[in-house]
Amino acid sequence: MDTIDFTQPWTFAQTTLYFFLGIFGRYVLIAALFHYLFKVKYEAYFQSREVNQRPRREGQHWREVGFSFITALIFAFVGTGMVVAWQKEYTQIYTDLHEHSTLWFIVSILIILFCHETYYYWLHRWMHHPKVYKWVHKAHHDSITTSAWTSFSFHPIESVLQAIVLPVLLFIIPLHYVAIGIILLIMTTTSVINHLNTELYPRDFHRHWFGKWWIGATHHSLHHSQFKYNYGLYFTFWDKWIGTESPDFKKLFEKKTAKGEKV
Structure with missing residues (x-):
């Protein structure tokens, strides 16, 4: 890849296209898989575990896919920008697995997830400010009853705000490119599961x-129906520490999993 100049317009455009196909394709594949398994094939079994019983809005599915298409484009553009930055040796991305220890490989993923969680929690709180909400976050909350397809459905401004955190961290924290792939897979999968x-x-x-x-x-789901609770992305610790976890969570979780097995 050292022989490829990613700053050339045609190469930059091609790379962005490849990133877009990977990002949007990953979203469609994972969302479609979860939708098929839990809303089609095993719907009868999982129907009692459906959290919000209200019907989805007319046209919600295609609106979500449309916003997700734009989100994937923004993420792809930022991803290509990071490739350029990596090639110019501005980032801390490394390709030789032996450059850092295996322990660091694992710890670096955990650090990124913690930093991302912290950034997103406070960003999320800010996006719910009355003067910000309708311009940035309302598009996502239009899906009051969520689905797997809601996971990437963001207003373009919110997509940009979500896209910048990982690149910023890559200028600071050494991260192997495989670790980046693992983090992105965690991001997509957990987002689909949570929605x-x-x-x-x-x-x-x-x-x-x-x-x-x-x-x-x-x-x-309680965040989408109650708005003022449960701002976390992966973890609940900020909600617990700040006191923004919904008081209805435990009761609702126990109700929806009453027929389940103990962990």
Whole structure:
């Protein structure tokens, strides 16, 4: 790749297209898979675990896909920009796995997830400010009853705000390119799960040593229906520490997982 000049307009455009196909394709593949498994094939079993019973708005599906298309374009453009920055050696991205230890490979992923969680929690709180909400975050909240397809449905301004955090961290924190791929896969998969509106985790998961800190569909669905609680992205710790976790979460989770097995 050292022989490729990504700053050339045609190369930059091609790379952006490849990124877009990968990002949008990943979204469609994962969202479609979860939709098929939990809303089609096993719908009868999981119907009792559907959190919000209100019907989805007319045309919601295609509106969400349309916003997700734009989001993927923005993410792709930012991704190509990071390739240019990497090629010019501005970033801390490394390609030799032995440049840092295996322990660091794991720890670096956890650090990125923590930083992303912290950034997003406070960004999310800011986006709910009355003077900001309708211009930035309302497009996402138009999906009161969410689905797998809601996971990438953001206003372009919000997409930009979400896209910049990982690139900024890559200028500071050494990260292997495979670790970047793992983080992006976690981002997409958890977003789909959290917006599925069907609780997938088993009974008592919210009491498990890991589960009590991990967000699922019940937790995030309450944010879409109540607006003023549950601002987290992956984890619940900021909501717990700041006191913004919904008081209805535990009761609703237990109701929706009543037939499940203990962790």
